[in-house]
Amino acid sequence: MLKNSEFIDKLRSSGLRPTKQRLKICEVLFNRDKTFHFTINDLAKIISAKLNEKISLATIYNTVHAFKNKGYLKEISINSDKSYFDTNITNHHHFFDEDTNQLIDCNKGDIETINIKNNITGKKINSVEVLIKVASDNQNQK
Amino acid sequence: MLKNSEFIDKLRSSGLRPTKQRLKICEVLFNRDKTFHFTINDLAKIISAKLNEKISLATIYNTVHAFKNKGYLKEISINSDKSYFDTNITNHHHFFDEDTNQLIDCNKGDIETINIKNNITGKKINSVEVLIKVASDNQNQK
DNA sequence: ACATATATTATAATTATTCTAAACTATTGA
DNA sequence: TCAATAGTTTAGAATAATTATAATATATGT
Numbered sequence: 001m002l003k004n005s006e007f008i009d010k011l012r013s014s015g016l017r018p019t020k021q022r023l024k025i026c027e028v029l030f031n032r033d034k035t036f037h038f039t040i041n042d043l044a045k046i047i048s049a050k051l052n053e054k055i056s057l058a059t060i061y062n063t064v065h066a067f068k069n070k071g072y073l074k075e076i077s078i079n080s081d082k083s084y085f086d087t088n089i090t091n092h093h094h095f096f097d098e099d100t101n102q103l104i105d106c107n108k109g110d111i112e113t114i115n116i117k118n119n120i121t122g123k124k125i126n127s128v129e130v131l132i133k134v135a136s137d138n139q140n141q142k
Numbered sequence: 143m144l145k146n147s148e149f150i151d152k153l154r155s156s157g158l159r160p161t162k163q164r165l166k167i168c169e170v171l172f173n174r175d176k177t178f179h180f181t182i183n184d185l186a187k188i189i190s191a192k193l194n195e196k197i198s199l200a201t202i203y204n205t206v207h208a209f210k211n212k213g214y215l216k217e218i219s220i221n222s223d224k225s226y227f228d229t230n231i232t233n234h235h236h237f238f239d240e241d242t243n244q245l246i247d248c249n250k251g252d253i254e255t256i257n258i259k260n261n262i263t264g265k266k267i268n269s270v271e272v273l274i275k276v277a278s279d280n281q282n283q284k
Numbered sequence: 285a286c287a288t289a290t291a292t293t294a295t296a297a298t299t300a301t302t303c304t305a306a307a308c309t310a311t312t313g314a
Numbered sequence: 315t316c317a318a319t320a321g322t323t324t325a326g327a328a329t330a331a332t333t334a335t336a337a338t339a340t341a342t343g344t
Contacts, residue, residue, distance in 0.1 A: 017309085132270050161340075
């Protein structure tokens with residue numbers, strides 16, 4: 001359980017002012033034992049359920065993007081009707097359960113390290129993401 | 143250069159009626175030497191530029207989805223605001239150039255085969271997609 | 285050619301996201 | 315401590331991608 005002052009330091013250290021809203025969002029996102037995968041809509045729902053005061057949707061978007069830009073969140077690429085975010089910012093990959101629309105982290109060892117032998121000339125690799133789409137065994141077509 | 147009758151057979155064989163619109167879209171998509179990566183908007187532009195008659199946007203969406211469901215197109219997940227499709231339906235992976243928003247196929251040999259050691263219990267793997275995001279070497283932040 | 289199932293179309297509706305501009309707040313430094 | 319200011323929040327409007335609707339048109343089997 002992280003303290004408020006730790007979040008304040010974290011925000012200040014990356015040039016973000018520690019506002020009431022950002023601290024609340026920090027609590028929701030980072031006061032967890034396990035990795036948290038979410039969409040903006042998920043987050044908005046959790047916030048409005050947990051909080052007495054409300055946070056504007058625009059602020060939630062702003063904050064999530066600010067946290068992503070500062071490297072506190074990763075954005076995950078899934079069939080793009082909406083964006084998914086991940087509080088696990090280490091290098092890792094994902095399963096996506098098409099039955100439930102849930103993201104699940106791959107553990108180290110689930111996949112061998114991806115080895116890229118040829119890159120596009122003149123470009124640098126920003127990220128390598130593996131997405132394994134899974135579904136229940138008895139359904140044929142998505 | 144495929145003939146119209148070949149597209150008619152292709153469509154019929156998968157239970158899709160060969161309509162004027164679908165045949166035109168087949169020509170645009172499949173009469174190519176190289177893999178074609180596109181968004182719906184790209185396709186709509188090409189169609190309206192090339193064709194004397196116009197095809198409704200709704201039809202373009204319907205057709206692309208029908209072709210995807212029949213396995214003639216693959217949808218590629220990019221963390222983004224729109225869907226990308228690929229006429230290359232073989233198992234392969236992608237580079238995504240963040241400078242130009244262009245998708246580029248990985249060639250066999252660019253990446254070693256992805257080896258998944260542990261899957262989620264009770265689920266079957268539908269796809270494994272690797273996306274390598276690249277950008278110009280001299281730009282720091284996206 | 286006829287009946288019917290399937291497609292196409294324009295348009296409206298929906299959804300996720302970004303923009304805007306005004307009100308508000310944290311920080312800096314006098 | 316307080317004012318100036320730079321950064322934030324906010325509601326709501328705007329935008330963009332996509333899906334739904336329902337009327338019209340077309341393909342197919344008999």
